Amino acid sequence: MPQYNPPLRDMQFVMHELLNVVDELKLLPAHADIDVDTINAVLEEGGKFASQVIAPLNLSGDAEGCQLDKSTHEVTPPKGFKEAYKQYVEGGWPALSCDPEFGGQGLPLMINQGLYEMMNSANQAWTMYPGLSHGAYEALHAHGTPEQKATYLPKLTSGEWTGTMCLTEPHCGTDLGMLRSKAEPQADGTYKITGSKIFISAGEHDMVENIVHLVLARLPDAPAGSKGISLFVVPKFKVNADGSLGERNPVFCTGLEHKMGIHANSTCQITLEGAVGTLVGQPNKGLAAMFVMMNAARLGVGNQSLGLTEVAYQNAVAYAKDRIQMRALSGPKSPDLPADPIIVHPDVRKMLLTARAYAEGGRALATYVALQLDKALASDDEDERKECEAEVALLTPIIKAFITDNGWIATSHCMQVFGGHGFIHESGMEQFVRDARINMIYEGTNTIQSLDLLGRKVLANNGATLKKFGKKIAAFVEEEGVVEAMQEFVNPLADIGDKVTKLTTEIGMKAFQNPDEVGAAAVDYLRVVGHLTFAYFFARMAKIALEKQGSGDKFYTAKLATARFYFAKLLPETAGLIRSCRAGLTPLMEMDEALF
Amino acid sequence: MPQYNPPLRDMQFVMHELLNVVDELKLLPAHADIDVDTINAVLEEGGKFASQVIAPLNLSGDAEGCQLDKSTHEVTPPKGFKEAYKQYVEGGWPALSCDPEFGGQGLPLMINQGLYEMMNSANQAWTMYPGLSHGAYEALHAHGTPEQKATYLPKLTSGEWTGTMCLTEPHCGTDLGMLRSKAEPQADGTYKITGSKIFISAGEHDMVENIVHLVLARLPDAPAGSKGISLFVVPKFKVNADGSLGERNPVFCTGLEHKMGIHANSTCQITLEGAVGTLVGQPNKGLAAMFVMMNAARLGVGNQSLGLTEVAYQNAVAYAKDRIQMRALSGPKSPDLPADPIIVHPDVRKMLLTARAYAEGGRALATYVALQLDKALASDDEDERKECEAEVALLTPIIKAFITDNGWIATSHCMQVFGGHGFIHESGMEQFVRDARINMIYEGTNTIQSLDLLGRKVLANNGATLKKFGKKIAAFVEEEGVVEAMQEFVNPLADIGDKVTKLTTEIGMKAFQNPDEVGAAAVDYLRVVGHLTFAYFFARMAKIALEKQGSGDKFYTAKLATARFYFAKLLPETAGLIRSCRAGLTPLMEMDEALF
Missing domain, CATH: 2.40.110.20 (Butyryl-CoA Dehydrogenase, subunit A; domain 2)
Structure with missing residues (x-):
């Protein structure tokens, strides 16, 4: 059965070292009292719930499924689900970032994001029961009448x-x-x-x-x-x-x-x-009201695949260290064993590091966006609220589509590390792949996300929001461009930034001629911009790791190696994507429908 | 329930127009009597068996699975499987390309390849029952004693x-x-x-x-x-x-x-x-004897994903023409309907054309290799036998790994075309994805295939076999490079050919320093060489299509459009792959095992 260890150290790194979330959150009146210890304590407890209560129900839940009694229309989820949910409610978890007016704890959404990442790693199917509630809560909170709020919000907040x-x-x-x-x-x-x-x-x-x-x-x-x-x-x-x-x-x-x-x-x-x-x-x-739920749900879906990427990675690493098979091409690494652990093989490492980089990049991006969302909701400066809201709107389709596409790649790689055993239910690996697949479809297919990004969030305002986000990247490039040790990260970041700018302009021009050019370019485009965001956060994380690697804490050594892997082996995908994107609409529309 | 129409027209195109198989096969004493009509008639009948007998059992077989009686150790496959197998035997299909000495029909393996593509499209799980027999047949045929042959080969040939x-x-x-x-x-x-x-x-x-x-x-x-x-x-x-x-x-x-x-x-x-x-x-x-089975099995696994790619494509096309949802960005295409069929959307077409191009490219490559295998087995010229054998050995890992990786991408795309309905069992689309997944693992994982290609088939003989295959490509480029209408195909083909040559040399040099460089490069390298083979066959197919498009047969129009799509949208992937490949070993080995 798969194991799961909450990645608390990396979460803390992202929150406290990369994003300094406490400094940012303290500026918001609603979160003035937040501190590092509170955040860490909540995540630690949440991690226990995820790993100890719901993770053990994941494999059995998949095998058992749900049962419908057609005469009563009642549905029974798998064994243990109800009891786990009871514990979840008793622990007060549903109320974590709900409005205190309705019984909520009023903590930042960013903490909820971390909690949900862990629950998704542990058991995506279980986590969807409370997860959907949160969307209903938000729609009623934003659009409900006072009576509707009074009737429903306390019960949704408590999880009853x-x-x-x-x-x-x-x-x-x-x-x-x-x-x-x-x-x-x-x-x-x-x-x-x-x-x-x-x-x-x-x-x-x-x-x-x-x-x-x-x-x-x-x-x-x-x-x-x-x-x-x-x-x-x-x-x-x-x-x-x-x-x-x-x-x-x-x-x-x-x-x-x-x-x-x-x-x-x-x-x-x-x-x-x-x-x-x-x-x-x-x-x-109704559609406008529903979009309140939908936007939250889209971030939530990206988070599902982030969770699956992390847990698939952890189990593939454990297997790769344990399973012995063949010798390293460069000679035996464990001569005392009949074969070497498969982690000595470069391609096994490539599959593992791909999942690791997608998990760490996704965590940085998703946590950043959750923080921006807290600011969009709770800042007392209207300009800041609007700016943060626009940035969240820009990055939401990237989180939904880029992280779920990455999750599909990563879970499949991690399954592949297991060889034939990965195809067998008991390993749990094939379940991660099957569960990850829906995330590319629901809450708006990834094609829809790409149209949302390119058409609505970028081209519709002449790239204004993208430019603002680009300015943050440019400022970082400017600042770090002079640091010798940062060249290997800053140069490719600057390069992909320039390419996105050019590509956006080019597509914009073409779209004037034919709006279908947007549809032809959008999926490749989203993936390129997704890589831009990951390159940005990996460069920022590398900067911190470079500064702190002398501390003796090997966490920074690993972070630096993961960032280098990302730039060397994953970012290059953009070279092909940009070419495909620039090839435009004609190769897609040339064939008459009847000839398909 | 999914539908399946045997792609007889495209098979005939590949065999008779692209490869002129009859001219080649007639030179082999064992196949001197072969003619176009025989090949077409066998494929047509085989297609009926596949589409009418085993295709209807695919979805139900998946839902039902097999049952083991633990007291008797007997296994019962799903309903209808036994009866279908009886029909298969009665039709004489197992004997198709078996040795007449043991009751076989002695037809070329290339026809068997076509038959199996169709059976894999119809029902991969069913097709594995006779499919595995063929491997056992070949191992015994090559290495069995006269007594073993007499005992087993007639029964395996008849399918009893x-x-x-x-x-x-x-x-x-x-x-x-x-x-x-x-x-x-x-x-x-x-x-x-x-x-x-x-x-x-x-x-x-x-x-x-x-x-x-x-x-x-x-x-x-x-x-x-x-x-x-x-x-x-x-x-x-x-x-x-x-x-x-x-x-x-x-x-x-x-x-x-x-x-x-x-x-x-x-x-x-x-x-x-x-x-x-x-x-x-x-x-x-034993391993050497087993490799006779294994090589055949590896080609067979590539063929499984070729079959799945084709059937997934067919069903996704039917859905995309039927399902109405949203309007084309460039304005309504079916104003009389409440929405346009989703095939108007460029990205839907991109997903469909990806599957189509992977099916057509895979079919050309796999049929070519099957023909070379017939020559390797039946030529009366020893030099030709050896040369064909070496080429088959070179291309076998590409068929196994490239076509199965493509099959994973293609079936997933085709499932995505169905939106949420693709995730539901009854659509049959998610089954194609799940079935396709094992093909990347068994008979040697795709990583093993890549090591076989780069280490054993390319570097071990200083690229001699690859160079010989490259010469065929170079001759085509030389010949067609002067034809104006062929520039769009020949130029990128020549370009990727040059890049493969350079990349091979570069990896070879690095591998002298550290053999692990082979393991670091192999998977990206195989995919690049796979694209080289597809680019070669698509360019050759485009040449024929250009020549014949005036005939009024729209088949050639579609072939040309598919080739253009391939060069514009799929081949560019190599740009990223080559960069990742050239980044070499260091980014994979930098992180200490303990830090994973």
Whole structure:
């Protein structure tokens, strides 16, 4: 069975040495009291919960899956899931970064990001049960009426209830403008909602007494398309005025999806048969309200693959040190053994270091963005809030798509380190690969993310936000460009920065001629910009490691080696990506549809 | 449920227009009577078997898996498998390219390659039952005694019996020198074999009356390591002198592996408890004898991913034409529908064309190699036999590793085209991905293939074989370099050819200093050389398509568009690979093992 050790040292390095998060957070009135010890203590305890409580349920949960009783519409998750969730609630974890007004602890989102990375490493399928709640919490917190907030937020904060996002229907996922679920206004101001939803994560289970569905549906007089969609909150059990649970609402799980991975999460087909709900936000403005959840969810999905990358790496390293097979080409390294541990083989190391670099780069980027999000939410300076918000918007599709694509590569490499044993369920490695695969699809496919980045976040404002982020990189290059030991990092960083600038301009020009050029370039482009962000953070981390490597703490030696590996072996991928990107639209559109 | 249409037109193009196989095969005495109609008729019938008989069993076979009765050690494959196998035998398919001396039809291996591509598309797990037999057939044909041949070859040829390869043990797969199974010589010249084997494909099933295990084991006086391994043939039921079946041999399936994919193949743990076998080939020369099977198996594994790439492509195309979602960025293409079919989106086309190009490039390369193999086996000119054999040896690791890595990329892309529906079992797309994954591992991991290519096939003979293959490319470049319309293909082909030459020399020099440089470079290097071979065949195919596109047959228009896509969007990957390769060993070895 796979093992998991929370990477606390690297998290602390990123938070306290790379990003100095306490200095930044203390400037925010809501977090004025934060300190290093609190952050570390929370993460340490969170790591215990992840590694000791939910990690042992990951492999068994995958094998067992969820069971639906079709007569009662009740779903039973795998053994141990309910008990683990109880511990999670008792530990107060759901409330970590929720609003104190509703019972939350009010800690920075950045800490929650760290907690979730660890829980995703331990058990992605389990973590989706509380994970979806957080999205529902945020949508209601941002758009709910005072009554809705009072009814739902304390329960979501405590974790006594969980939430879902009911968006997708069989005929539409990406294109929610086509959705058909209907909401009929009732005399009492509520709505009766009817429709069929699919792919609803954590859609039904017995771990809590109530489930809060956030449902997209169409009002009778709604305009066609995406401008006619409204958001409703539809509880599994109606809630009486005194907060007690009333009768069962006809929102039923009518089927469980048979999936490639995340078997232990109940991915439901949900049928609403005139279920009673209330409107969240304005009529016909449901997509905007839903995007509050969606943006958080996209960061959360990147975090899922970050977690899987880390845990796959840890287990592949353990196996590579233990498994003996063949001799090093340069001669025996363990002559006393019948063969050398496979970690002596350069390509095994290449696979391991790829996963390691993707985990460390992803952690730096995701933690940075979580910090910017805390500032976007809690700064008392409106300009700063807006600037941070724009940067988070820019980097969100990169976190979603780049980290999940990397996670697919990394988990597959780590499985490959196990050879044939990696293909066997008991190793746990193939599960990481299967679980990682969904992260490239849900909450907007990675193609959609790339269009969001290039079309909406970059070209739509003439690259203004990207330029601002680029200025931070340029300042670092300027500052460190004179340091001899930093040349090996700063030069390629400056180079990829220049190339991104040129490429952006070039695509922008082409897109004037034909908007489809955006679609042709976007996926390659996102990956190039993703590498730019990783190159930036690896260069910054290398700077610290260079300064501190004399301390005798081997952590810095390893960090430096990982950064060098990243620049030598992973960043070069951009050379091919840029060429492919520049080849443009014609090679994609030349073939007539009928000839495919 | 996925659909499958045998790609007969493209197979015929590759065989008759690209490679002129009939002209080449007719020169071989064994195939002097071959003609186009025979080849096409066999492939057409084979395609019917694949698409009508075994394709419908693929999805259900995956869901059902195999069942082991632990009391009898008998394994039952999924429903319909046995009946399909009966049809396969009745159709005479196992005998297709077997030796007429033992009841075979004596047709070229190249036709068998085409048949197997289609069967792999239809049902990889099913196809492994007869597929493994072919390896056993070849090992016995090459190394068996006259008695062994008389006993086993007619039954393997007819398909009445199937074969296995029993190599791997729990502690060794790649490093067979460590294996522990023992063979005790008996007074009657037989051996009693004892040991534990794992990962034995088609190791036990009820589809045939006898199973012929080819088993690696160690004689009592055998030297340590790989020079002390012998090959034995161990039948499930002993065979009496008159050919009738005798008593059950104690070679038992003691467990079925729980795998990520190929669920319908019975991947067995096999325990030999003094099972009686006879020696194949010389004592202690078992690995050499086994390599006859292994080389064929490696080509077969590449062919598995070729099949999966093709079928995944076909289904993704059908979905992309049918599924409507969003509008083209350049404006509605189907204004009468609520949204456009997703094939209008450039990135959807990019994913589809990637799979298409990998299928067509793989088919050209694999068919070419199968033809060279026919010449290596059947030419009456010893020099030609040797030259073809060397070229097949060079290209075998490329077929195994490049096509299976491409298959992983392609099936994953095709699954992505389906969005969330691709993650669901019923679509069949996620099965293609899971099945494709094992092909990168078994019969020598892709890392092992890359070491075989760079170390053994290229550097060990100072690049002589690669240079000979390179001369064919250079001759084509020379010939076509003057044709205006061919510039777009010939120039990048010449460029990547030059780069491979330089890269090979550079790695060779480094390897003199440190043999581990080979291990550091090999995987990137194989992928670069793989692209060189694809670029060569796509340029040759483009030449034909250019010549014939005026014929009005749109096949040539599509071929040209696919070739252009390949050069514009896939070949550029080599730019990054070469940089990573040239970065060499240091970034991989810098980090101390303890710091991982």
